[in-house]
Amino acid sequence: MLDVDGLTTRYGAIAALRSASLHVGSGEVIGLIGPNGAGKTTLLGSIAGLLSPDAGTVRFDGADITGAAPEKLLRSGLALVPEHRRIFVDLTVEENLRIGGITVKAAERADLLDEMAETFPVLRDKWETPAGYLSGGEAQQLAIARALMSRPRLLMMDEPSLGLAPVLVDLVFELIERLRSEGRTLLVVEQNAHRMLEVADRAYVLRSGEIVAEGTGSELRARDDLFDTFVGGT
Amino acid sequence: MVELAQNLIDGLGRGSIYALLALGVAVVFGVMHLLNFAHGELITVSGYAAFWALTNGWSWWIVVPLIVVVAVLTSLVIERVAFSRVRGASDFTLLLTSFGVHFVVSAIFLLYVSASVKNFPRPAWTTSSTWSLGPLQIETFDTVVIVVTMLTLLATNLLLQRTMFGLALRAAAADFDTARLMGVRSDTVIRGAFALSGLLAGIAGVFWLMRAGSTTPSAGIDPMLKGVLAALIGGLGSLRGAVLGGFALGLAEVLLRSWLPGSIAGLTEGFVFALIALLFIFRPQGFVAVAHAERV
Amino acid sequence: MRPETITSSGRALTWPLLGAAALFAVLVGGGLAYQGLLGTGAAERLVTVMLIDAIVVVGIQIYVGNTGVLSFGHIGFGAIGGYVFALLAIDEAEKLKRIPDAPFGLVGVELPPLLAIVIAVGFAVACAFLVGLGLGRSGAASGAVAATVITLALLFVTHEVARNWPDLTGGDRAGLAFPIRGSLDSRLPIYGGLLIALVVGRMFARSRRGRLAQAAREDDLAARAMGIDPLVQQMLALLISVAVVVMGASLKVWEDGSILPGDFFFQYTLVTLVMLIVGGRNGVTGAVAGVIVMTIGRELARRLGQDGFEVFGIGLDRAPLDWIFRENLQTVFLGVAMLGFMIWRPAGLLDDLEVDDWLRRRFAPADGAPAPALADAAMTTPSRLSVRAVDVRFGGFQALAGAGLEAGGGEVVGIIGPNGAGKTTLVNVLTGMVEPTAGSFSINGRELVGQPAHELARAGLVRTFQNLRLFGALTVEENVEVAALVAAEHHPDRVRQEASALIAHAGLWEHRHRRARELDYGNSRRLELARAAAMAPTFLLLDEPTSGMSDSESVAMVAQVKGMADAIGAGVLVIDHDLAFITGISDRIYVLDSGSVIASGTPDEVQANARVKQAYLGSAAG
Known part of the structure; x- marks a missing residue:
């Protein structure tokens, strides 16, 4: 479904991403793990059109979408839940969800709103509240629900458990588990590697802007050299 | 007391026009971070259109919609020709680009029309007609301006709150990149903002031109300055603040003019500017503070 | 290690002075050649106008170029100065004719023009000081855009006052004028003014204050984190620049022989701003180049507008081009030039290239000086940083919850934790970028919570940034020197190392002579560290110093951090996610998770701690 080949992205002198390649098949849940500063966010941003890559290609269902505008990518079925959630704090919960569904027809949007209210009861309780008043866990659910409003075929999430208390981290992974059971295709950046490896079909390991390993959870866990990537020389 | 009430009504009438101009400035600032020094040019161009139409014998009934349409189209053309090329540029570049647009537009009229003032007839009711409310003599013109402005602000509010376009505009103003991630088309929302800004300027322009009865190549400077200053004293980026700022500016002008002794009445504008400068020293963020987050 | 050795004032000014002289020679020489060639009065007049414009544009450049704040108001200051000059210098008989009712007994005043210029400059500078106060406050609160609008408003105030106070200014139509043959008939004052403008412009750019202003222009946040208060530099730049502009404006009035409100309004603002941005606003050389290019361009446009192509004797049929070759073509030309440069080349023709830099590179012998070594650190009294129960909330997000730590001078303290644990927020609190919701922190018992960024930096808390924030247009040497200048001012008592060392x-x-923006990533990181060390900090706060570096680079960084800290006798707080790096460098470590300290101790203790593993590996790894 998604094929990334030799993607390189620079910020001035910094090559934040060096020739990264990955593949996401339909219905797969793929993890993207690695330490802070490894280039994970840059990789997602370069796929989603927020950053323009300096080299390499991104193909989605065979079509070349390298460097396309994010609003165009969303219409082709590719949605991103950005890092730090980036919900619209002055807009109400409902308005945030509506914006998420701006690309679908009005009738369908109304159905989707009902669906989200059902799936995320905490949001239904704060339907008319400005999103700035939500707690971290609620805000993360809103960010994910907002992305689901566009009926994406591939959902990318950037650090969904960032800054959440452990009980809420559990909730986020339950949510990923549930989306997976619904048969959705996910590409998830996570620093919480062990949790991610539990829910992912496969994962890619990034370090210093390069993809250094790829495999299933058990394959990756078996490799001691990768353990160092996360924990350091213990 | 009566005089004060009279002044307040005058101030509201004047402030209404400024509020419409400031709101247009604020809408564009919201989505593009562009403080549009060319905003007054919408009225310059509309003014020449009105001049042409009226001297060709058109009635004001047709000229009113013409002014609005010309303002909207001019706004869209300026966006297309100039501002679309500097999206995301530095504040410095954006400011000078809009300043440059202002000069090119006025220079074109200088080149192809002339530097002289072009007068056109004003509708009779704008100058002479009044009605009384108890001891107050209220100009029909002020009444119309205030009523139309209130209706326009109400409609704009509905547009922003109730439509998908309004929602997209507010989302884009809050976080442009994330709005695009949600599928908000940057072209649509920016052009929409310019169209709305042009529409508001067009309505303000109708009243402005009815009151002035003339236009010149540099006619846009005054409305631009009023709109930009009102948006700034309201708090840059805040739509509510811009409207408030417009009314405050109108009231300040009228009240100062009536209080200042006749010998220095000509300096009213100077005093208004001085007041604004004082306001910025004591409340530098304007009436309504808008958070400008900066990532470290 | 006196500050003079850092600024090395004597020799360092030779080149800028040479540069100013070269620019003077080009302007005056070129002008004289042109008028000699044509030999007409019109040509002479054009050159005079160009020279005066050059003074005004260089004056504007001093503010706009060094601070990066766009000003529309300088011509307004020019109007203030121009009127003061005219009121003082015009003789009594003429004033009796035009403004017999002038207030303040001005009618009787009659000063020599040069003295009048000095007073005009003084008066306008005093006005600029008042305006500068407002500019600084609004600029600090809502960015440079607000400051720009205020300068625009100023332009209008002066214009309105000039038009509506006829007793003083002669009003809109009559204005003020010198009697026939009373106006300037020699170019000497203009030459003098131009030379002063160029020298002041180049000297200010090279001066201490000038470089601090440029640092703030390049990165406001980093400048404040270094202890630079941008408002002070902006104010100084404003005053100097207004002085130069008013000098030029007075000469313009003197030369024109009259002043009307419209002389110093939108049109002249446009002319001078276009000249500035076409050449390149960040340099005096750019400003001068813009004056030359736009003077030529405007003259061509004017003549084409008047006479069409016949000017050049080509004798083209003009009729088909009538729609463009019309009177007032030069105004369109100016507007289009401004738009075009903003859209396609916003940095101008020359950007910030200075003629003296070019001359130095071309003619100065290669600087083969050996690299100096760090001096031995003297013993300093140990400092103590205490952070107590700091809370930070953003909306519904609790970034720090009761975080606290202790660090001593001469110690390397590591702070580690997963992404989102609050590490960077903690640094932001300690450097005044984020105000804590609760809690406090102090150095040696001095409470510091709530102080602005530049005050905290001066108190000795100096940081580096996770995403590099260097002063890109400044050279490597200048980046470090700017920091050393701040340190010399605020920590004369602290151990300071030579910038070069x-x-x-x-x-x-x-x-060292390359611009910071030309460096690669590793060198940029190292420069940021050297710059922070030059601040003579009591505590150096390093936010992810190895992010984006390879393993071998990280190892080298460890040695460098330790060497720097020893040399300046500072305590170090290092934030990193990489446990290997932190354990290798730190004497003690704090582990942060979800905004709280969950463990602390020596590297060995921390690595053995079960909660740390859990925080790091996720709850499943427990």
Whole structure:
């Protein structure tokens, strides 16, 4: 479904991403793990059109979408839940969800709103509240629900458990588990590697802007050299 | 007391026009971070259109919609020709680009029309007609301006709150990149903002031109300055603040003019500017503070 | 290690002075050649106008170029100065004719023009001081855009007052005028003014204040984190620049022989701003180049508008081009030039290239000086940083919850934790970028919570940034020198290393004359560290110093951090996610998770701690 080949992205002198390649098949849940500063966010941003890559290609269902505008990518079925959630704090919960569904027809949007209210009861309780008043866990659910409003075929999430208390981290992974059971295709950046490896079909390991390993959870866990990537020389 | 009430009504009438101009400035600032020094040019161009139409014998009934349409189209053309090329540029570049647009537009009229003032007839009711409310003599013109402005602000509010376009505009103003991630088309929302800004300027322009009865190549400077200053004293980026700022500016002008002794009445504008400068020293963020987050 | 050795005032000014002289020679020489060639009065007049414009544009450049704040108001100050000059210099008989009712007994005043210029400059500078106060406050609160609008408003105030106070200014139509043959008939004052403008412009750019202003222009946040208060530099730049502009404006009035409100309004603002941005606003050379190019361009446009192509004797049929070759073509030309440069080349023709830099590179012998070494650190009294129960909330997000730590001078303290644990927020609190919701922190018992960023930096808390924030247009040497200048002012008592020794220690000696934006990533990181060390901090706060570096680079960084800290006798707080790096460098470690300290101790203790593993590996790994 998604094929990334030799993607390189620079910020001035910094090559934040060096020739990264990955593949996401339909219905797969793929993890993207690695330490802070490894280039994970840059990789997602370069796929989603927020950053323009300096080299390499991104193909989605065979079509070349390298460097396309994010609003165009969303219409082709590719949605991103950005890092730090980036919900619209002055807009109400409902308005945030509506914006998420701006690309679908009005009738369908109304159905989707009902669906989200059902799936995320905490949001239904704060339907008319400005999103700035939500707690971290609620805000993360809103960010994910907002992305689901566009009926994406591939959902990318950037650090969904960032800054959440452990009980809420559990909730986020339950949510990923549930989306997976619904048969959705996910590409998830996570620093919480062990949790991610539990829910992912496969994962890619990034370090210093390069993809250094790829495999299933058990394959990756078996490799001691990768353990160092996360924990350091213990 | 009566005089004060009279002044307040005058101030509201004047402030209404400024509020419409400031709101247009604020809408564009919201989505593009562009403080549009060319905003007054919408009225310059509309003014020449009105001049042409009226001297060709058109009635004001047709000229009113013409002014609005010309303002909207001019706004869209300026966006297309100039501002679309500097999206995301530095504040410095954006400011000078809009300043440059202002000069090119006025220079074109200088080149192809002339530097002289072009007068056109004003509708009779704008100058002479009044009605009384108890001891107050209220100009029909002020009444119309205030009523139309209130209706326009109400409609704009509905547009922003109730439509998908309004929602997209507010989302884009809050976080442009994330709005695009949600599928908000940057072209649509920016052009929409310019169209709305042009529409508001067009309505303000109708009243402005009815009151002035003339236009010149540099006619846009005054409305631009009023709109930009009102948006700034309201708090840059805040739509509510811009409207408030417009009314405050109108009231300040009228009240100062009536209080200042006749010998220095000509300096009213100077005093208004001085007041604004004082306001910025004591409340530098304007009436309504808008958070400008900066990532470290 | 006196401050003079850092600024090395004597020799460093030779080149800028040479540069100013070269620019003077080009302007005057070119002008004289042109008028000699044509020999007409019109040509002479054009050159005079160009020279005066050059003074005004260089004056505007001093503010706009060094601070990066766009000003529309300088011509307004020019109007103030121009009127003061005219009121003082015009003789009594003429004033009796035009403004017999002038207030303040001005009718009787009659001063020599040069003295009048001095007073005009003084008066306008005093006005600029008042305006500058407002500019600074609004600029600090809502960015440079607000400051720009205020300058625009100023332009209008002066214009309105000039038009509506006829007793003083002669009003809109009559204005003020010198009697026939009373106006300037020699170019000497203009030459003098131009030379002063160029020298002041180049000297200010090279001066201490000038470089601090440029640092703030390049990165406001980093400048404040270094202890630079941008408002002070902006104010100084404003005053100097207004002085130069008013000098030019007075000469313009003197030369024109009259002043009307419209002389110093939108049109002249446009002319001078276009000249500035076409050449390149960040340099005096750019300003001068813009004056020359736009003077030529405007003259061509004017003549084409008047006479069409016949000017050049080509004798083209003009009729088909009538729609463009019309009177007032030069105004369109100016507007289009402004738009075009903003859209396609916003930095101008020359950007910030200075003629003296070019001359130096071309003619100065290669600087083969050996890299100096760091001096031995003297013993300093140990400092103590205490952070107590700091809370930070953003909306519904609790970034820090009761975080606290202790650090001593001469100690390297590591702070580690997963992404989102609050590490960077903690640094932001300690450097005044984020105000804590609760809690406090102090150095040696001095409470610091709530102080602005530049005050905290001066108190000794100096940081580096996770995403590099160097002063890109400044050279490596200048980046470090700017920091050293601040330190010399605020910490005369602290151990300071020579800027050059720090550069050498960072391994940047051969790159010292390159601009920071030309460095690669590793060198940029090292420069940021050297710059922070030059601040003579009591505590150096390093936010992810190895992010984006390879393993071998990280190891080298460890040595460099330790060497720097020892040399300046500072305590170090290092934030990193990489446990290997932190354990290798730190004496003690704090582990942060979800905004709270969950463990602390020596590297060995921390690595053995079960909660740390859990925080790091996720709850499943427990």
